[in-house]
Amino acid sequence: xxxxxxxxxxxxxxxxxxxxxxxxxxxxxxxxxxxxxxxxxxxxxxxxxxxxxxxxxxxxxxxxxxxxxxxxxxxxxxxxxxxxxxxxxxxxxxxxxxxxxxxxxxxxxxxxxxxxxxxxxxxxxxxxxxxxxxxxxxxxxxxxxxxxxxxxxxxxxxxxxxxxxxxxxxxxxxxxxxxxxxxxxxxxxxxxxxxxxxxxxxxxxxxxxxxxxxxxxxxxxxxxxxxxxxxxxxxxxxxxxxxxxxxxxxxxxxxxxxxxxxxxxxxxxxxxxxxxxxxxxxxxxxxxxxxxxxxxxxxxxxxxxxxxxxxxxxxxxxxxxxxxxxxxxxxxxxxxxxxxxxxxxxxxxxxxxxxxxxxxxxxxxxxxxxxxxxxxxxxxxxxxxxxxxxxxxxxxxxxxxxxxxxxxxxxxxxxxxxxxxxxxxxxxxxxxxxxxxxxxxxxxxx
Amino acid sequence: xxxxxxxxxxxxxxxxxxxxxxxxxxxxxxxxxxxxxxxxxxxxxxxxxxxxxxxxxxxxxxxxxxxxxxxxxxxxxxxxxxxxxxxxxxxxxxxxxxxxxxxxxxxxxxxxxxxxxxxxxxxxxxxxxxxxxxxxxxxxxxxxxxxxxxxxxxxxxxxxxxxxxxxxxxxxxxxxxxxxxxxxxxxxxxxxxxxxxxxxxxxxxxxxxxxxxxxxxxxxxxxxxxxxxxxxxxxxxxxxxxxxxxxxxxxxxxxxxxxxxxxxxxxxxxxxxxxxxxxxxxxxxxxxxxxxx
Numbered sequence: 001x002x003x004x005x006x007x008x009x010x011x012x013x014x015x016x017x018x019x020x021x022x023x024x025x026x027x028x029x030x031x032x033x034x035x036x037x038x039x040x041x042x043x044x045x046x047x048x049x050x051x052x053x054x055x056x057x058x059x060x061x062x063x064x065x066x067x068x069x070x071x072x073x074x075x076x077x078x079x080x081x082x083x084x085x086x087x088x089x090x091x092x093x094x095x096x097x098x099x100x101x102x103x104x105x106x107x108x109x110x111x112x113x114x115x116x117x118x119x120x121x122x123x124x125x126x127x128x129x130x131x132x133x134x135x136x137x138x139x140x141x142x143x144x145x146x147x148x149x150x151x152x153x154x155x156x157x158x159x160x161x162x163x164x165x166x167x168x169x170x171x172x173x174x175x176x177x178x179x180x181x182x183x184x185x186x187x188x189x190x191x192x193x194x195x196x197x198x199x200x201x202x203x204x205x206x207x208x209x210x211x212x213x214x215x216x217x218x219x220x221x222x223x224x225x226x227x228x229x230x231x232x233x234x235x236x237x238x239x240x241x242x243x244x245x246x247x248x249x250x251x252x253x254x255x256x257x258x259x260x261x262x263x264x265x266x267x268x269x270x271x272x273x274x275x276x277x278x279x280x281x282x283x284x285x286x287x288x289x290x291x292x293x294x295x296x297x298x299x300x301x302x303x304x305x306x307x308x309x310x311x312x313x314x315x316x317x318x319x320x321x322x323x324x325x326x327x328x329x330x331x332x333x334x335x336x337x338x339x340x341x342x343x344x345x346x347x348x349x350x351x352x353x354x355x356x357x358x359x360x361x362x363x364x365x366x367x368x369x370x371x372x373x374x375x376x377x378x379x380x381x382x383x384x385x386x387x388x389x390x391x392x393x394x395x396x397x398x399x400x401x402x403x404x405x406x407x408x409x410x411x412x413x414x415x416x417x418x419x420x421x422x423x424x425x426x427x428x429x430x431x432x433x434x435x436x437x438x439x440x441x442x443x444x445x446x
Numbered sequence: 447x448x449x450x451x452x453x454x455x456x457x458x459x460x461x462x463x464x465x466x467x468x469x470x471x472x473x474x475x476x477x478x479x480x481x482x483x484x485x486x487x488x489x490x491x492x493x494x495x496x497x498x499x500x501x502x503x504x505x506x507x508x509x510x511x512x513x514x515x516x517x518x519x520x521x522x523x524x525x526x527x528x529x530x531x532x533x534x535x536x537x538x539x540x541x542x543x544x545x546x547x548x549x550x551x552x553x554x555x556x557x558x559x560x561x562x563x564x565x566x567x568x569x570x571x572x573x574x575x576x577x578x579x580x581x582x583x584x585x586x587x588x589x590x591x592x593x594x595x596x597x598x599x600x601x602x603x604x605x606x607x608x609x610x611x612x613x614x615x616x617x618x619x620x621x622x623x624x625x626x627x628x629x630x631x632x633x634x635x636x637x638x639x640x641x642x643x644x645x646x647x648x649x650x651x652x653x654x655x656x657x658x659x660x661x662x663x664x665x666x667x668x669x670x671x672x673x674x675x676x677x678x679x680x681x682x683x684x685x686x687x688x689x690x691x692x693x694x695x696x697x698x699x700x701x702x703x704x705x706x707x708x709x710x711x712x713x714x715x716x717x718x719x720x721x722x723x724x725x726x727x728x729x730x731x732x733x734x735x736x737x738x739x
Contacts, residue, residue, distance in 0.1 A: 200679035256592075401683060408594065
C-alpha cells in the first residue's frame, strides 16, 4: 500500500523506516550533550542593563577587551529571565561565575537558596563599600552584591511650570502642606500639578517606595509588614495610599494618568504638561539636555515623621559571584577592575551615566542640575529603596493594583490597606518557607 | 501473518513515539508532579493538594476565572458579526474581494502589534476619544483602558475584531461550497433575503458554526494572554480588572517564583481544555461524515 504526496509515492514501510531513523537520531542526539571545554582562567558573566542604560553593552565589551588577567565571556540576558535563568542554572550547578543582580528581594531569594557567595572576604572591603551595594544587599552579616551603576530614586519638577504658577523655580516644596499649596497654585494656573502614568503599574511601586520611607524608621520595619508582625490595616501603614487618595480627591493628578505608562508619563513633566512627578536619576542628563536644565530633582514632600523621612533614596544595580564560580578570587578581581577610576570614566563615555562608586569623578557631569542631584543622592546621607524588599506576590497583587485603583478613584487609602493586608496573609500561606528568611533578613535591615 | 510481522510496524514507529512522548508527555507529567510540590529553584518538597487548596481559596484566582467567563460573551457577537459579513460578501456586494482581504488582515497580524496600536487608540487622550469629543459625544469619551469599569470590555472589543476574521473566512469558505441551486430555488419561490438566510443558508452552515464556536471557546479560555498582557499593562490592570487564568499562571511562575501554584492552575486549565476538545473532535468527525455523505 502506498500513500500519495505531491504526486510522488512513498511506501508506508519507507515512511516508518524514516520515522524510526529520525526518532533514533533525535534520542541519540539528546543523550550525548555537547562536549564543552572551559579554560581555567575563563570567567562567565551573565548581565543585564542595556535595556535601561543604552551603551552599557559597549562598556561591557570594552571592559572585557581591556581586561588582561582573565578571559571574560559576557552574555546579555533577556529582561524576563534574569532571575529564573540564573536560578535554574544554579540549581543544576551550572551558574555563571558573575551574575547581574537587582537589589533587595530580587537577589536575596538566590542568597537564601545558597546560589550566591558573600563578597566580603573576596573583594577589597573599601572597594566594595564605595560601590554602594546598599543595606538591602546585606544578609546574616554578609554582603552579596557589588554596586555597579546607580539609580537615584527622585521626584522631579518642571521649573517653567513653577514659574507659570508664580512659584519659586529654585525651591521645590519640602513639606506636604507646602506641596498641597503649590498644587493649588499650579491648578489655578491651568497646569496639571502632579502625576505621570500608572497604566503599567510601576508608578505605584515608585510612589510607595518614596512614601513608606516616611512611615518606617528602618527597612526592617517594612519587612515586618510582610512577616505579620505589623499590619497594613494599621492607619500608620496605609497612610501612603491615603495621601494618594488626598491628591485624587483634590483633582491634582493628571487626567490621563490611568491610561498612560510610566515612561510616557515622565515625558509629560519633561514636555511641560505635568508640573511634578516621579523619575529616576539615570534620565536626568538627557531630560536636562532636552529642556536646558529645566527639570530639577526633589525629595518627595514630607508628611511623615520617621527617621528616614525627607532623605534622598538611592538604589544601585549590581553584580555578584555565584556558588559555582570556579575561581571566586578571579571573578572578584574582575569586579574590582570594573570599579577602577579608568573603568568609571569608560562607563560615562559609553553610557553618559556614571558609576555607582561614591568616589566617582564628578567632573564628567556637565549639567549643574545633574551634579547637584549626584551630590545629594549619590554622595549624601541617602537611604535604600524600600520597595525592593516587597515579595513578588505582594508586588503583583497589591502594590501595583492598589495604587492604580486609588488613582482611578475606585478605592480609598483604607481599602488599599485592607487589600494589602489580605494579600500579605496570602503570601505567607503560599510561601511558608520564606517567612523565616524574611524575619532573619529584617535583623540585618535594622 | 506471523507475530514478528505484526510487531514490525510498531517497532518502526517506536523511536518516534518515544520522542513524542518525551517532548509532550514528559512536561505534562512534570506539571502534574510540580502541582503537588512547593517548588524552589527546580524542585521542592511534596505538599499534596495544598497548592490546589490555596488556589481555590484565593479571590484573585476566581476573579481570573470570572474574567475568562465574561469574555465568553464575545462569542455570540463574533458569530453573528462573522455570519453577517460573510453572507454580505457572499452576495458579491461591490468590491467584495477587496473587503475579504481587508477583513482578514487583523488575523494575520501578530496580536501584540494590534493590541499595542489599539491601546494607543483607546488612551484617555487617544484618537478614539479625540474623535468622540470632536463630534460632540464627550460623554462617550471614557477611560477605556484606565478604568476597571471598562478595561475588560475594551479587551473584548479587540478580541471580537480580530477573532471574527477567522469566523468570516471559515463561513465564507463554507458559503462558497453551498449548492446555489437551493438558494436560487428559494429566490424563485419568492423567499426574501432574510428567509433565504434563515431557512436555506444557515441550516447548511450549522456544522461550521459549531466548529467555530468550540474553537472560540478554547481560544478565550486558554489563548487570550497576548491581548490582556498588552492592553492590561503587562499585569492585568488597572487593578486586577483584566487578569485572566493564563496571566495568573504567567505571574505565578515568572514574577512570584511559585512554579507549584502555576503548575496547579495549568493542570486545571488543561483539564478544562480537554473537556472542550472532545466535542470539537466530534464535530469534525460529523463534518467529515456530512461531506462524504
